[in-house]
Amino acid sequence: KPPRIHRIGGKRWKTLRKKTERVIEEMTTELLELYASRQTVNGHAFSEDTRWQLEMESAFLYDDTPDQRKAAEAVKKDMEAPRPMDRLVCGDVGYGKTEIAIRAAFKAVQDGKQVAVLAPTTILVEQHRHSFGERLADYPVRVGSLSRFQNGKQQKKVLAELAGGETDIVIGTHRLLSEDVVFKNLGLLIVDEEQRFGVKHKEKLKKLKSSIDVLTLSATPIPRTLYLSLSGVRDLSLIRTPPRNRMPIFTNVIPWTDQLLAEALYRELDRGGQAFFLHNRIDTIYTVAGEIRELIPEARIGIAHGQMAGGELDKIMRDFVDGEIDILVCSSIIENGLDVPNANTLIVDRADRFGLSQLYQIRGRVGRSDRRAYCYLLVPNDVNEDAERRLRVLEQYTELGAGYSVAMRDLELRGAGNLLGADQSGFASQIGLDAYMRLLRKTVKRIEKGEAEIEWPVPDVTMAGAALFPDQYVPDSHQKLHLYRRLSKAETQTEIEALRDELSDRYGRLPDEVKRLLDAAEIRTLGKLLGLERVIVREDWARLSFREGVVPKIANLEGPMRERQVSMEVLRVHPLSIKLTREGFEPMIEVVVLALSALCASRDKAA
Structure with missing residues (x-):
């Protein structure tokens, strides 16, 4: 269901945006605190590969695919670092994720640590128990399991062996998250298909995760998991190379x-x-x-x-x-x-x-x-x-290997909602996924910096002449729509300049209409940072009107404006409004971009 269209700057839009920001802030703070604490906590730095490790890996019946080898090395490198690992390995079923988990588990056991493998179903628990047991049969590693397939007596025996350190690797359903499960020396948690666990289970998982290494395996991660990996909060390894002779499914x-x-x-x-x-x-x-x-x-x-x-x-x-x-x-x-x-x-x-x-x-x-x-x-x-x-x-x-692409389409189709929390629907479907993602990114940055930043609305920009992509310059309508979309999403002057260079490279010299379009985008981007309310650009003059309470250092404009033969005049002090008048030949719109860039530079130095 597409989001409702609201008038930008209207009362409904402002109310909805404020609500969304508040909800995002609550979710993100809790989540980032967890990930921040993981960055500062000293975990266990596992030893480098032993002779046994290399021997066990070389006994694998199949040749590693390039992606599988790369993912396995990334996991082991993470484990050898003092910071607790949190890596998502995303790959289709049958693409070798379990083998990566077995190698990581064996590495942990050789350092005297226990490993918990969490799987969503009893069937998967049994299959993993068989796979882990078979691969590690030649080594002194004890593999146990905990699920409803076992009776009470069998479960008690497994629990006692875990607490006493006799079991090295335990594979289980959410039963592993129960209060009576006590580990002697847990060092690695492997979570298979995290999205299949309920909210309460995930809360218990969070507590477990704080200081141990965590490896998550998934064929199609849910939007929340995928977003955390794409945004860099979690590390991501993709296995896209299919095993030999595998065919697509009709x-x-x-x-x-x-x-x-x-x-x-x-x-x-x-x-x-x-x-x-x-x-x-x-x-x-x-x-x-x-x-x-x-x-x-x-x-x-x-x-x-x-x-x-x-x-x-x-x-x-x-x-x-x-x-x-x-x-x-x-x-x-x-x-x-x-x-x-x-x-x-x-x-x-x-x-x-x-x-x-x-x-x-x-x-x-x-x-x-x-x-x-x-x-x-x-x-x-x-x-x-x-x-x-x-x-x-x-x-x-x-x-083959389309799981990641399907998850990305799911992220787009679903309009996801509460991407970071338990709720999978809501605000994103109301304001649109793009707007939600932008707010989420900003909130993450703000919380990481630990500072509150005033965010002004985009200023109103009025200028003479057409500002667009002409048909003769970009003939393809789909490509044109894509370019407008990119320009509307650009949040920094650097992004707009990169688009300017790309257009010159792909389509040739920029016509005046395109130059004006890009300059206007830069004025909006810089004006938003500076707290401008309105910008009027004419052939020989421009007027910059700031919002109530905004006091820029206009003294920093005197040098750059004098060099370009542009005079300055203060039209109003509260709220500030200044007029720039051209006495030379430089296009006025370029003068305005230069003036706003200079004000932004002085603002950044002061900060």
């Missing part, structure tokens, strides 16, 4: 028809493969499984959902992994962690009810081998426009 948004479903499922079974059918309503999942059984009577069908008893769910999953089940009718419990290379058809019922990043994650359950994989997103005929737009993104991004 994705299609279609309505439910029995014929099409039967064709899709038979095609998969005929090539000896398996399929997922995702139906996310537990009260009707058995009915849907019956319908699939009628369509494909010879198929072996299993059912899996989160409300099943731990032992029963575990058996179903193992049977599917072992090829004892042909079609798994399941809830979104499969979203994280089920690795079945032989399953290469996925059908998602009522795909319009899922979020974009969640669907992308679910789609990653197939296409994990060198076979072509198929994903069918079933929607009703009357699907709403927003949902359809979201689903078309998945049709568009079928190329």
Whole structure:
């Protein structure tokens, strides 16, 4: 839903902007305090790679992709620094994030530290336990797990071993965040798919994070996580190189028809493969499984959902992994962690009810081998426009390693809202994501500097002559719109000058209309910093009117103006208004830009 258009400077806009600034300030202060404290706290500087570390890494069955190698080195370098690590590794499912986590965990254990691996589902916990255990089997490392698959007696044993330091690596669901979980010497926290945890879990995570190294793994980070990484609050590593022989997933948004479903499922079974059918309503999942059984009577069908008893769910999953089940009718419990290379058809019922990043994650359950994989997103005929737009993104991004791109589109489409806190909707959708992001950036800067800065509105600029990009200079209308957008978002004189150079380079000598447009943008940018209310530029004179209470050092203008044969006259003292009159030949608009630059320079020196 696009934001409502408000008149800039109007009462409604000012009220909404003030509210948004207040909310952003509250969120950002809390978050930046956490990250600032992490910068000042001395963490544990881990040792450089040992012979065992190099030996374990070289035993990896696959060749590291260039991105994977780069990410692994960045993680280890962070760990060797005294400042606590906080790195996000973003890469598609099956792109080697788990291997990076195993290497980091092994490095930590060799320094006598314990490692906690937090995963969102019991299925993923079991898979990680298997992966970590298998990779580290040749070394004296004890890997344990904590989830609802274990009974009370087993859980007590794991807790005692953790507290006594007997368990080196523990892998668990949010159960790891419970009060009764005590570590003897925790040094590294690995969080897999952070966006799958609830608000309360994240609050507990914050407390855990303050002085230990943290590694976060994600295929499609939520807008908040992504923004923190893009803005430099968190370090970011991208793994975009696919494993060898991996193929894009054919994705299609279609309505439910029995014929099409039967064709899709038979095609998969005929090539000896398996399929997922995702139906996310537990009260009707058995009915849907019956319908699939009628369509494909010879198929072996299993059912899996989160409300099943731990032992029963575990058996179903193992049977599917072992090829004892042909079609798994399941809830979104499969979203994280089920690795079945032989399953290469996925059908998602009522795909319009899922979020974009969640669907992308679910789609990653197939296409994990060198076979072509198929994903069918079933929607009703009357699907709403927003949902359809979201689903078309998945049709568009079928190329390998698109998780980061999908997350970026999610950031744009969602209008995100409270990017830093628990609430995922609200003010950004009201004022627009661009305006929200600008306010967020400014608030972060202000809090980091620890000072309150008065922000004036953009001054009103009146000038003679057209100020635009003429058709003959920039013929492409889309490109022209993009340039206007860039100019409107420019916040510094440096950005405008960079655009000026780029235009000269791409389109040739600047026509007068473009020069005026760029000069006017500079006047607005500088005038906003100086507290100007109105600027009038004519052929031979200009008038600069300042806001109430603004007192610039106009004495600093005398030298530069005299050099350019420009006289100055004070028209009004309170609020200040001055007139510049040209006696030479320099264009008046350029004189105004020079005058405002000189005033800004003297202001910065004083500050």
